[in-house]
Amino acid sequence: MKAISLDQPQKFRLIDTAEPAAPGPGDALVKVHRVGICGTDYGGYLGKMPFFSYPRIPGHELGVEVLAVGEGVTNVQPGDRCSVEPYLNCQKCYACRRGHTNCCEHNKTLGVMCDGGLAERYVLPARKLHISRQLTFDQLALVETLAIGCHAVNRGASQAGEHVLVIGAGPIGLSAIEFAKLSGARTIVMDMNAGRLAFVREKMGVPDTIELTPGGEAAAVEQLSAITNGQLADVVIDATGSNKSMSAALAYCAFAGRLVYVGITQQEVSFLHSPIMHRREVSIMASRNALPPDFKRIIALIEEGRIDTVxxxxxxxxxxxxxxxxxxxxxxxxxxxxxxxxxx
Structure with missing residues (x-):
């Protein structure tokens, strides 16, 4: 069976690997049709992803077809087309027992801590498969990216009438934008890439964008203040993975605002406590992975045409x-x- 291995940073290799065994109890054998490439894969390729280990078969944004199921599997059957929830949680730790399966103490994400989907066939827990009768394999591979943004917006609990600032218009930022819009909040997007901001305006219908220049944080605060009638953002979602951006993000938060870090950095994030965080009583949160209901919700939203994947x-x-x-x-x-x- 053919697969692609990332042996070390910046070194892919096409390999032959053993066929997967027949699925055991609770498992399913799937045929991989599509693999989406995301920032985690780029970070692994560059050697900058903190949870990545080598050699590794990457790939966790998957559109698959069920080939066979093991004993006791009732949620899927051969022929089903599915998106994959790629976070393999232990189901036993304190986080899992409380329903926080996205931050399982022993989590292994496909293609990051264990081998993933850049292979022809794969065996995985059937509980991690989410069916759609309508979506294409391309669309199914997009669901996981959208789930990351969905969970980040849920963490920030944005409401209709609030201002949400998304910093970083890469795929994760774009997914957060989708759900910020669905919450009814006025969505504002900041990035250093003019082309990505144009995409946000023209393809995603978000008119309020701020182009950040190097060292231009103070000017960006002024622009944000003008857009929000001096209030700044009720929710700030930083999807950059840049420790500099994450450190500066606090300044964009309104009084009693919420700051959500969905990007990942290995470097230190720092800020002065009293002038902004304490004075404004800002809540700071991390957002990791996503939850099973996020996948079901996203599949339904795409099927209903409320999220345009084109x-x-x-x-x-x-x-x-x-x-x-x-x-x-x-x-x-x-x-x-x-x-x-x-x-x-």
């Missing part, structure tokens, strides 16, 4: 050409929003 996928590559195409997707001038690998 603008998202800008680049495709066949399985055998992905290794050559991948480095180009990292260059801003290529205009990648979401690249998808066609495995089958």
């Amino acid at each position: 603008p998202w996928i800008t680049h495709h590559a066949a399985f055998d050409t992905m290794i050559d195409a991948f480095p180009g997707w990292l260059r801003p001038e290529t205009g990648v929003i979401k690249a998808v690998v066609e495995v089958a």
Whole structure:
């Protein structure tokens, strides 16, 4: 069976690997059709993803077809098309027992801490499969990206009439924008890339954008203040993964505002306590992964036409050409929003 291994940073290799065993109790054998590429994969390729280990078969944004199921599986059957919830939780730790399966103490995310979907076939727990009778495999591969943004917006608890600032218009930021809009909040987007901001305005219908220049945080605060009638943002979602951006994000928060970090950094995030955080009584939260209801909700929203997936996928590559195409997707001038690998 063919697969793609990331042996070390910036070194992919097409490999032959053993066929998966027949699915055991509670498991399903799936055929991988599509793999979405996200910031985690880019970070792993560059050696900057904190949870990544090598060698690794990447891939956690998956559109799959069920081939066979093990004993006791009733939620899926052969022929079903599914999105995959790629966070393998233990179901036993304190977090899992309280329903926080997204931050299981022993979590292993497919393609990050254990081998993932850049392979022809795969066995995984059937409880991690979410069926759609309508969505294409491309759309199913998008669900996980959208789930990350959905969970971040849920963490911030944005409400109709509030102002939500999303910092970073990469795929995770774009997914947060979708759900900020659905909450009824007035959504504002900040990025350093003018092309991404144009995409947000033209394809996602968000008119309020702020182009951040290096060292231009004070000017950005002024622009945000003008948009929000001096109130600043009730919710700030930082999706950059930049410790500098994350450190500066507090300044965009309104009094009694909420700051959600959905991007990941290995570096220190720092800020002065009293001038902003304490004075404004800002709540700071992390957002990790997503929850099973997020996947079900997103599939329903796409099926109902309330989330338009057409603008998202800008680049495709066949399985055998992905290794050559991948480095180009990292260059801003290529205009990648979401690249998808066609495995089958």
